[in-house]
Amino acid sequence: MSVEEVVKKIDECIQELGRFAAFSPDAKAAVEYLTKMKDEVKSLTKQKAEQMLKDISEWERKAQAYAAFLPKTIPNLKFIKEWLQKKLPELK
Helix, strand or coil, X not given: CCHHHHHHHHHHHHHHHHCCCCXXXXXXXXXXXXXXXXXXXXXXXXXXXXXXHHHHHHXXXXXXXXXXXXXXXXHHHHHHHHHHHHHHHHCC
């Protein structure tokens, strides 16, 4: 799994959540967070990865209530989380 794949998954989440950003403060906050995250995965540190793992777990929890409306976002968050967990041991 490459950084480019992760960025693509993040973009898919942003696109899907973007439809709800005008109606949902959580969706808007998630889009803002994911936009920032795209840059951060390109220069990942252990500290950033650990924080992202915590944040993604929280976003996953929140997104479960909207699973029917977010068919790409929930699996993508899981993909990103797994990627971060695999990268963590090699980061400083």
